[in-house]
Amino acid sequence: MLTIVWQIGVVIAFSWIGEGIVSLTHVPIPGSIIGMILLFFGLQLGWIKLNWVEAGAALLLSEMMVFFIPSVVGFMQYSWMFGIKGLVILFIVVSGTALMMMATGVISERLLERQGGEARRWYPKYFL
Template identity: 75%
Template sequence: MKKWLTILLNISLIIAFTWIGKGIVAITHIPIPGSIIGMVLLFFGLQSGWIKLSWVEAGAALLISEMLLFFIPAVVGFMQYSWMFGIKGLVILFIVVSGTALMMISTGVISEKILARKSGEVRRWFPRYFI
């Protein structure tokens, strides 16, 4: 019971930051979603030490583990507009695959540069397996 109460309080804190972000957007009319502003505020709170990781860790872990439930509306939308994916499906597939590949390559290159800098090695911009 104590575990579930802790998780509920963790999720409540995460939701509070989302509401704070939405309030900031309502007041300032920034063209960024309030939930994003709230998560950025939570991130800076964690980085600065104002908020301890233990205050949100269990709740965030539960939300991430149950993330599939949050995508059910997207699946329903896909089923409702399946004709659009039939017509433009190849274009969407190309965009998704190329975007994923670009992100994987850029993440790998940046990670290698960071690791090389930490270890003191001097490496070329592209790893050997690209040349």
């Protein structure tokens, strides 16, 4: 248990480092994103071992829905979004999600085919 707390602390530390970089440089990118990019490069370059963050990151990912509860509760303050504008927002979110899912599937199949595997196509070959 203490190991997971330590690993979550490492992930949070990188997020704080990213926030510090944003406050110093005023880059228009969220600090948490910069922190995760730094963590990614640290892992790729071998400065950080995967087992230093793996279990903690897996726990955070498995409990991700808990982190969205404050956002949903805050959304309730904006009742105007539940009208026509809400339908437009819902359409954008659903269509964006569907496009990302399709793109992920197509890219995954292409990578699998490139590696010599057999991909099961759900779309015609002339699609892309």
